[in-house]
Amino acid sequence: MPLVNLAVVLVSPKTPGNIGSAARAMLNMGARDLRLVAPRCDHLDSQAVAMAVHAADLLREARVYPTLREALADRDLSVGTSARIRADLPAPRHPAQVRPLVRAASAPALVFGPEETGLVNSDLEQCQVTVRVPTGDYASLNLAQAVLLVCYEFLQAQDEVPASERKTATREEMEAMYGHLHQTMHLIGYTDAVRARHTLRLWRAMLDRALMSSAESRLFRGLLRQVEWKVRDAARCGTVEGKAAPADETALD
Numbered sequence: 001m002p003l004v005n006l007a008v009v010l011v012s013p014k015t016p017g018n019i020g021s022a023a024r025a026m027l028n029m030g031a032r033d034l035r036l037v038a039p040r041c042d043h044l045d046s047q048a049v050a051m052a053v054h055a056a057d058l059l060r061e062a063r064v065y066p067t068l069r070e071a072l073a074d075r076d077l078s079v080g081t082s083a084r085i086r087a088d089l090p091a092p093r094h095p096a097q098v099r100p101l102v103r104a105a106s107a108p109a110l111v112f113g114p115e116e117t118g119l120v121n122s123d124l125e126q127c128q129v130t131v132r133v134p135t136g137d138y139a140s141l142n143l144a145q146a147v148l149l150v151c152y153e154f155l156q157a158q159d160e161v162p163a164s165e166r167k168t169a170t171r172e173e174m175e176a177m178y179g180h181l182h183q184t185m186h187l188i189g190y191t192d193a194v195r196a197r198h199t200l201r202l203w204r205a206m207l208d209r210a211l212m213s214s215a216e217s218r219l220f221r222g223l224l225r226q227v228e229w230k231v232r233d234a235a236r237c238g239t240v241e242g243k244a245a246p247a248d249e250t251a252l253d
């Protein structure tokens with residue numbers, strides 16, 4: 001079965017040959033949707049076309065985005081990839097461990113980083129999960145080889161069970177929800193400008209694990225709207241019902 005609706009996102013790739021080889025690897029695994037975020041070279045360069053071989057159409061059809069957020073907006077699962085383990089982010093998983101997530105998704109994306117540096121933390125924060133292909137001591141795979149291996153793993157997952165009918169929230173809906181959560185946290189004094197990023201990161205990791213549906217993300221935002229309304233109404237009337245939570249109950253970070 002081909003990887004019907006999988007998008008492969010290359011963030012800021014530098015070398016045309018790598019983009020062409022990545023396109024070839026995608027076609028090998030049955031994926032066709034290539035997305036480039038702020039590429040640093042021409043993806044239709046002759047070297048890219050030569051390395052793509054029969055996948056040159058994927059290069060011609062590739063879409064270019066200014067930001068990762070825009071490239072992921074219509075996706076319901078985004079999986080980051082990294083050769084490195086980062087101290088300040090959740091540990092990456094073995095690719096086989098994300099099979100249940102892949103099976104639940106109807107519009108997944110795989111995100112790969114630039115050749116020299118890999119994805120930065122703010123890119124990985126936009127992914128529900130990060131995977132790392134186990135290797136020998138030298139962990140850094142060539143970009144196209146990483147695309148081939150991780151797409152292969154996705155293919156195995158999709159082959160096991162047909163895609164679910166459940167409508168998982170898109171990344172655009174989830175990002176809008178996180179923006180709303182951020183705003184509400186500030187309004188109620190749950191966090192401040194210094195701690196906000198870290199606090200939100202903890203909440204994002206927890207809520208991303210829930211694989212919310214569109215309806216559930218709207219339900220959550222309904223709760224946030226009610227909190228906002230209540231706080232503003234109390235401020236208008238000069239009363240606040242109930243007590244604020246003790247500091248140690250809210251201080252997760």
Ligand SMILES: C[S@@+](CC[C@H](N)C(=O)[O-])C[C@H]1O[C@@H](n2cnc3c(N)ncnc32)[C@H](O)[C@@H]1O
Nearest residue numbers: 081082083112113117118119132133140141146
């Ligand atoms: C050449 S690597 C970048 C290496 C970079 N020095 C780093 O430490 O992340 C280019 C991209 O291939 C993917 N990649 C390379 N090795 C990987 C591995 N072992 N597991 C998962 N992805 C890998 C990642 O997307 C990475 O950003």
